[in-house]
Structure formats: C-alpha cells, structure tokens
Amino acid sequence: MRAARIETVVERRTPLLLKNFWYVLAESASVKATPVKVRALAQDFALYRRASDGAVVALSDVCVHRMASLSEGKVEGDCLRCPYHGWRYGADGACTHIPANPPGSPVPRRAQVDSYPVQERYGWVWVFVGDLPEDERPAIPQLDGLDEPGWRSVRGEFSWRAGYTRVVENAVDVAHTPFLHQASFGNADDPVMPPYEVVSTPHALSSTVVLAAPKPRGLSRLVMGGASTNTLLLRLFMPNITCLDSTFANGWHMRLYLSNLPVDEGTTLTRFIQARNFLRSPLGDGIARRLSRQILSEDLATVESQRPPSVPMDLGAELSTKSDALSIAYRKLLRSYAERGWQLDVADARRAYEEEGKIKLVASPRRRAAETKGAWVLDEISPRAQRRRDERGVPETATVDDGER
Numbered sequence: 001m002r003a004a005r006i007e008t009v010v011e012r013r014t015p016l017l018l019k020n021f022w023y024v025l026a027e028s029a030s031v032k033a034t035p036v037k038v039r040a041l042a043q044d045f046a047l048y049r050r051a052s053d054g055a056v057v058a059l060s061d062v063c064v065h066r067m068a069s070l071s072e073g074k075v076e077g078d079c080l081r082c083p084y085h086g087w088r089y090g091a092d093g094a095c096t097h098i099p100a101n102p103p104g105s106p107v108p109r110r111a112q113v114d115s116y117p118v119q120e121r122y123g124w125v126w127v128f129v130g131d132l133p134e135d136e137r138p139a140i141p142q143l144d145g146l147d148e149p150g151w152r153s154v155r156g157e158f159s160w161r162a163g164y165t166r167v168v169e170n171a172v173d174v175a176h177t178p179f180l181h182q183a184s185f186g187n188a189d190d191p192v193m194p195p196y197e198v199v200s201t202p203h204a205l206s207s208t209v210v211l212a213a214p215k216p217r218g219l220s221r222l223v224m225g226g227a228s229t230n231t232l233l234l235r236l237f238m239p240n241i242t243c244l245d246s247t248f249a250n251g252w253h254m255r256l257y258l259s260n261l262p263v264d265e266g267t268t269l270t271r272f273i274q275a276r277n278f279l280r281s282p283l284g285d286g287i288a289r290r291l292s293r294q295i296l297s298e299d300l301a302t303v304e305s306q307r308p309p310s311v312p313m314d315l316g317a318e319l320s321t322k323s324d325a326l327s328i329a330y331r332k333l334l335r336s337y338a339e340r341g342w343q344l345d346v347a348d349a350r351r352a353y354e355e356e357g358k359i360k361l362v363a364s365p366r367r368r369a370a371e372t373k374g375a376w377v378l379d380e381i382s383p384r385a386q387r388r389r390d391e392r393g394v395p396e397t398a399t400v401d402d403g404e405r
C-alpha cells in the first residue's frame with residue numbers, strides 16, 4: 001500500500017495537543033466542594049462541585065485580577081472565591097463580587113474567567129476543552145460494558161513521561177505484544193500478525209486482530225479455555241481514549257479502557273477501567289487491577305524511550321509496515337484535526353509566557369458569545385498554523401514499506 005500525497009504538513013516535533021474534545025480530567029469521586037487543581041493540555045483548571053445541584057464546575061485556574069490560583073480558593077455555594085483579594089466567580093466564569101469595591105459598584109465586564117462544559121460519565125469527570133458550540137462538539141464516546149449489568153470493573157491510574165500520542169499508539173499496537181508482554185498475554189514463539197482492516201467511524205477507529213494465544217499457565221489457562229488464538233478488538237476514540245477488548249473461547253470478555261490525558265507535551269496520565277463479564281466476585285478485583293497495572297508497566301520503559309516523545313506528524317519520518325495500519329490511520333486523523341485548526345499552538349503560548357509574561361488559555365465556548373466579545377483579559381491560545389507541503393517543495397515519502405523493491 002502506498003499513501004496518497006498529502007496537502008499539508010505539521011511540524012515533525014510539534015506535539016498535537018488538540019482542543020474541542022471531551023477530556024477526562026478527574027475521577028468523579030475525587031471532586032468535592034473543596035477545589036482541586038488539574039493540569040491538562042499544558043494548562044491548569046480549577047474543578048469543584050457546586051452546592052445547588054452537585055454538578056462539577058471547571059474554570060480556568062487563573063484569577064484575572066493578579067493571576068493567583070483559583071483552586072487555592074474557597075467554594076461558596078455555586079461560586080469560587082479567589083484566596084487573594086476575594087473576587088467571587090460564578091460557575092459560568094463571570095465575577096459577581098469584588099470585596100474591595102464599595103457596595104453597589106458595578107463589576108467590570110472583563111472580570112471573568114473561562115468556564116468549560118462538564119459532564120460526568122463512567123465515574124469520570126469529562127471536561128470539554130474547547131470553544132465549539134454544543135451541537136458541534138464531538139460526543140463523549142460510548143464505553144460498552146461500563147454501567148451495565150453483568151459486568152464488573154476496577155479502576156486506577158498510571159503515569160508516563162511520554163506524550164499521549166505515543167501512549168495511545170502503544171495501546172493499539174499489538175505487534176509488540178510478543179516482545180514486551182511475554183509475561184502476560186504475549187506469545188514470543190509466534191509474532192506474525194495476520195493482515196487486518198481498519199474501520200473508521202466519526203472520531204473513532206477500530207480493528208480486530210487475531211494473535212497467537214499466550215502459553216497456557218496460571219490464570220490465563222482458565223481464562224483462555226485452551227484456545228490457540230486470542231482475538232482482540234482494538235478501539236480508539238479520538239484523540240486519546242483506547243479500548244483493548246479481549247474475547248476468550250467461552251464467551252468471556254475483558255475490556256481495558258484507557259483515558260490517556262495529555263497533562264502537557266511530555267507527560268501523560270492514564271486512567272484505566274478494566275471491565276470483565278466473568279469471575280464477577282469482588283474477590284477477582286485484586287487480580288484484575290494487578291493485571292491492568294502489569295500490562296501498562298511492561299510497556300513503560302520502552303514507550304518512555306521513544307524519541308521524540310510525541311508521534312511525528314510527517315508520515316515519512318518513521319518507517320512503517322503493514323502491521324502499523326492502525327497507527328497510520330490514527331496519525332492521519334490527528335493531522336485532519338490539526339488541519340481543521342484544532343491544534344493548540346502551545347509552543348507560542350510558552351514563548352509568550354517566557355518572553356512577555358503573558359498567559360494564554362484554551363478558549364471556552366463563552367468566548368464566542370457576542371456579549372463577551374473583547375471582554376477577556378487573557379488571550380486565547382491560537383491554532384497552530386499549518387504550512388502547505390507544496391511551500392516546502394518536499395514530496396512525502398511512502399508511509400508503509402511493504403518490502404517490495
């Protein structure tokens with residue numbers, strides 16, 4: 001297979017931090033009335049639970065008065081009060097009280113911070129980091145087997161010193177299984193990967209691959225039921241959620257969902273939920289949790305060794321083969337979002353901060369409302385400009401090398 005020539009190119013080393021998706025910023029259980037600071041997409045957020053209906057609020061963490069951290073403040077009813085001079089912000093981000101001003105003084109129009117849409121699902125807090133209106137937002141993915149009768153799940157966290165795109169690719173890359181996962185579900189004696197299809201749906205990719213089953217021993221002997229193959233359904237919900245769905249011989253399923261949060265360009269926080277429809281006694285939870293952690297631990301050192309820490313967007317920058325079809329499809333989709341203007345220019349935001357002391361933030365939907373036009377103290381992070389490949393005059397090399405000469 002030879003790739004078609006592409007029109008535009010993203011810089012090789014630019015990590016693709018994308019706005020306009022729902023990101024898992026916290027476990028639901030960890031957000032209470034006391035605010036918490038969460039770093040995601042190289043920006044800090046203040047999360048808290050408001051009093052009136054218990055809903056989670058996500059504000060930009062930076063108070064626009066003197067830039068103190070709002071997550072150090074106090075929740076009052078539905079509002080968050082800055083710890084420094086006590087400015088009080090509502091859940092929509094608008095400031096409603098400036099204590100130092102005489103009573104009755106109007107609050108300046110620009111006294112507001114970004115407030116991002118929030119939903120809770122699957123025990124996770126999902127924050128829409130972006131500025132699209134509600135009807136244009138990509139949906140929160142449907143994660144089958146969670147919140148369903150007949151299934152039991154365990155959850156946990158795992159962090160990586162690697163960009164999320166490397167972590168995501170690793171999660172849907174099964175050709176490494178015989179090498180890194182010999183101790184869990186890989187079979188070192190049979191590394192051949194039969195050809196597989198990549199199925200594309202809006203904002204998602206999936207492939208079904210059949211691997212040689214691991215040598216039967218211990219728990220795997222029971223779960224695999226003596227089968228010689230292991231069928232895996234790999235699912236990828238753009239840009240950072242993956243699912244490894246194992247179907248065993250006797251109809252048992254195990255699904256390992258990973259939400260791989262880009263904390264910043266080189267740090268990823270993976271929250272996992274592993275769901276199973278067998279051995280549903282709580283007694284199985286410890287083993288399930290250990291197995292999930294073991295699989296991620298087996299990947300850790302190798303993923304952290306990859307250079308650069310984010311996947312290159314130039315498809316010719318690394319040599320791919322047929323077994324990489326799913327990750328090539330992922331890279332192409334990532335690039336399509338960049339071409340839509342959803343790639344955050346974090347390098348520019350960092351430069352503005354370091355050279356000019358200016359903080360830039362991901363725009364929230366409220367910035368698009370007519371009544372808030374021009375009423376923002378802090379600039380939004382601009383989209384990363386995409387250069388047409390023609391301008392560089394460099395033809396793209398084939399993306400997949402099938403070995404033919």
Ligand code: FES
Nearest residue numbers: 063065066082085
């Ligand atoms: S810095 Fe927040 S009120 Fe002054």
Ligand SMILES: [Fe+2]
Nearest residue numbers: 170176180299
């Ligand atoms: Fe792996």
